[in-house]
Amino acid sequence: xKIIQYFCLALTIISPMSMAxxxxxxxxxxSESGFARIQIHNDTFEMLACYVAIDDHKVKFQxxxxxSTNWITATDKRFNYKxxxxxxxxxxxxxxxxAYRIY
Numbered sequence: 001x002k003i004i005q006y007f008c009l010a011l012t013i014i015s016p017m018s019m020a021x022x023x024x025x026x027x028x029x030x031s032e033s034g035f036a037r038i039q040i041h042n043d044t045f046e047m048l049a050c051y052v053a054i055d056d057h058k059v060k061f062q063x064x065x066x067x068s069t070n071w072i073t074a075t076d077k078r079f080n081y082k083x084x085x086x087x088x089x090x091x092x093x094x095x096x097x098x099a100y101r102i103y
Contacts, residue, residue: 022048024063024088028081029071036080037073040088042066049097050088054079062091062102069103 023043031037040063042048048063052072059072074083091097 022046022088022090024048024050024086026086028084031071031073034077035073035075036083037071038081038084038086039069039071040086041068042088047091048088049091049094049100050086053085053087054083060097060100062097062100063088064102067103 025041025043027039027041029037029039038052040050040052042063042065045065047065049060050063050069051058051060052069053059054074055076057075061069063069
């Protein structure tokens with residue numbers, strides 16, 4: 001019985017750590033011409049693998065520690081901030097992102 005308790009305790013401690021994602025801040029805005037745009041800021045000291053997607057078009061890139069991307073702008077005025085999908089994770093976990101642009 002004690003083995004099961006120790007196993008459950010270890011699982012509750014390790015699980016959240018393995019699911020942890022890096023700290024990033026998103027900034028939404030509108031360009032001068034009225035298009036929605038987004039900027040991602042990396043608040044960690046690690047390189048990140050990221051993408052921004054809108055209407056199934058993905059922009060994949062690497063993000064340096066403590067830096068921000070350029071503004072990534074939508075291509076249609078009908079899109080707003082709700083249409084953007086973003087994802088970032090540590091680059092060491094996703095080495096295939098080494099081939100993409102660095103911000």
